Amino acid sequence: MELSKRVQEMQFSPIRKFNPIAQKAKEDGKKVYHLNIGQPDVETPACFMEAIRSFDEKVIAYAESGGITVLQDAIIDYFKMYGMDYKRENIMITSGGSEALTMTFLSIINEGDEILMPEPFYTNYHTFATEAGGKLVPITTKAEEGYHYATKEKIEAVITPKTKAICCISPGNPTGNVLTLDEMKLIGEIAKEHDLYIIADEVYREFAYDGRKVTSFGMLDEIADRVIIVDSVSKRFSACGARVGCVVSKNADFMEGMMKIAQGRLCVPTVDQIGAAALYRLPASYYDEMREEYCGRRDAAYEELMKIPGVICQKPGGSFYITVKLPVDDMEDFLMFLLTEFEDNGETVMFAPAEGFYITPGLGKDELRIAYVLNQKDMRRGAELIRLGLEAYKNK
Numbered sequence: 001m002e003l004s005k006r007v008q009e010m011q012f013s014p015i016r017k018f019n020p021i022a023q024k025a026k027e028d029g030k031k032v033y034h035l036n037i038g039q040p041d042v043e044t045p046a047c048f049m050e051a052i053r054s055f056d057e058k059v060i061a062y063a064e065s066g067g068i069t070v071l072q073d074a075i076i077d078y079f080k081m082y083g084m085d086y087k088r089e090n091i092m093i094t095s096g097g098s099e100a101l102t103m104t105f106l107s108i109i110n111e112g113d114e115i116l117m118p119e120p121f122y123t124n125y126h127t128f129a130t131e132a133g134g135k136l137v138p139i140t141t142k143a144e145e146g147y148h149y150a151t152k153e154k155i156e157a158v159i160t161p162k163t164k165a166i167c168c169i170s171p172g173n174p175t176g177n178v179l180t181l182d183e184m185k186l187i188g189e190i191a192k193e194h195d196l197y198i199i200a201d202e203v204y205r206e207f208a209y210d211g212r213k214v215t216s217f218g219m220l221d222e223i224a225d226r227v228i229i230v231d232s233v234s235k236r237f238s239a240c241g242a243r244v245g246c247v248v249s250k251n252a253d254f255m256e257g258m259m260k261i262a263q264g265r266l267c268v269p270t271v272d273q274i275g276a277a278a279l280y281r282l283p284a285s286y287y288d289e290m291r292e293e294y295c296g297r298r299d300a301a302y303e304e305l306m307k308i309p310g311v312i313c314q315k316p317g318g319s320f321y322i323t324v325k326l327p328v329d330d331m332e333d334f335l336m337f338l339l340t341e342f343e344d345n346g347e348t349v350m351f352a353p354a355e356g357f358y359i360t361p362g363l364g365k366d367e368l369r370i371a372y373v374l375n376q377k378d379m380r381r382g383a384e385l386i387r388l389g390l391e392a393y394k395n396k
C-alpha cells in the first residue's frame with residue numbers, strides 16, 4: 001500500500017515540528033519561552049463565552065453550509081466600520097482561515113496552475129497548494145529591504161500563462177510587512193491586466209502600527225470581482241481554538257463553486273459560530289486597545305533583538321511577527337542547540353526557523369521568526385535568550 005503522491009510531497013509544519021524536543025527540555029526542568037507559534041496569551045473577550053452560555057437550543061443542529069445568519073450579519077456590520085459593503089451571499093463561514101484557504105485553492109486551482117506567493121510566507125500555504133495540485137511561484141523578498149514586494153517589476157517578472165492568482169498576506173506573516181492602499185491598487189491593476197484572482201489573507205487586518213491605516217483589498221471596488229478575502233477570529237480576537245473564519249467575495253461564480261465544497265463538509269460548528277458573532281460585534285475601541293498592546297510587545301522584542309551582533313531586520317509595521325537574519329549558517333541547528341544544550345538560569349527559548357517559509361531552496365537558513373504573543377517582559381527575556389544562546393553557540 002502506498003500513500004498519495006500529494007501527501008508524500010507535503011512537509012510537516014516547521015512551526016510545530018520541534019515541539020517534541022521543546023517538550024523534552026521542559027520535562028528536564030527547563031523553562032522554554034515559546035516564541036515559535038502565533039498563539040496569543042491575550043484573553044479571549046468574555047462576550048464569546050457569554051454568547052455560548054446563553055445559547056439555549058435543545059438540539060445542536062447542523063448549521064447552514066454557508067454559516068449562520070447571525071454571524072454573517074455581524075461580519076457585514078464589522079466590514080461596514082471600514083466602509084466596505086457586503087451582503088450575506090458574499091460571506092461564507094469556514095472553520096478558520098485555514099479552511100477558507102483550502103476551499104479557495106480547491107475552487108480556483110487546476111493541476112499545474114501557478115499561484116504567486118511573496119516569500120517568506122505563512123508556511124501552511126505549501127499544504128493548501130499541494131492539496132489543490134497547484135504550484136506556488138515565489139516573489140522573493142529580502143530582510144535588507146523589509147521584505148517589500150509590491151512593485152510592478154518584481155511581480156510581473158514571475159507571471160506566466162499558467163498564473164492563476166496572487167496571494168497577499170497583509171499584514172504579513174512572517175514578515176510583518178503591511179501593504180498600503182496604493183500598493184493594493186497596484187497589485188489590483190496587475191491582476192486585472194493578467195486576469196488573476198487576488199487571494200487577500202487579511203487575518204491580521206487590525207494589527208497595523210505607527211499610525212498605519214487599516215487596509216483591505218475589499219476597499220477597491222474596481223477589482224471586486226477578482227478579490228477573495230480570507231478572514232478569521234483566531235488572531236484578532238485571540239480565539240484560535242474557536243476555529244471560525246470566513247471567505248468574503250463579490251464574485252458570484254466563485255461563491256457558487258465554494259458552496260459545492262461547503263455543502264460536502266456540511267457546516268462549521270454551530271456553537272463556535274454563536275460565540276464568533278459576539279466577537280465581530282465588539283466596538284472599535286477593542287481594536288485600539290489590542291493594537292496598543294501588540295505595538296508595545298513589538299517594540300520590546302525589536303529593541304532586544306537589535307542588540308544581537310550582526311542582526312539584520314527592519315522594524316515591521318504589522319501583524320505579530322518579526323523575521324530577522326542572523327550570522328548563523330543553519331538556524332535549525334541553532335534551535336536544536338538552544339533546546340538541548342543551552343540554558344541561562346534554567347531558561348531557554350524557542351523560535352521558528354524561517355527555511356520552511358520559503359519555496360526557493362536554501363533561502364531562509366539564516367533567518368528566524370518570532371511571534372510577539374507574550375507580554376513585554378517575557379518578549380524581552382525571550383529575545384535576550386536568543387542573544388545569549390547565540391554567544392554560547394558561537395563559542396561552542
Ligand SMILES: Cc1ncc(COP(=O)(O)O)c(C=O)c1O
Pocket residue numbers: 038095096097098099122169173201203231232233234240244245
Ligand atoms: C497568514 C495566516 N493565514 C491564515 C492562518 C490560519 O489561521 P486560522 O485557521 O486559525 O484562522 C494563519 C495562522 O497562523 C496565518 O498566519
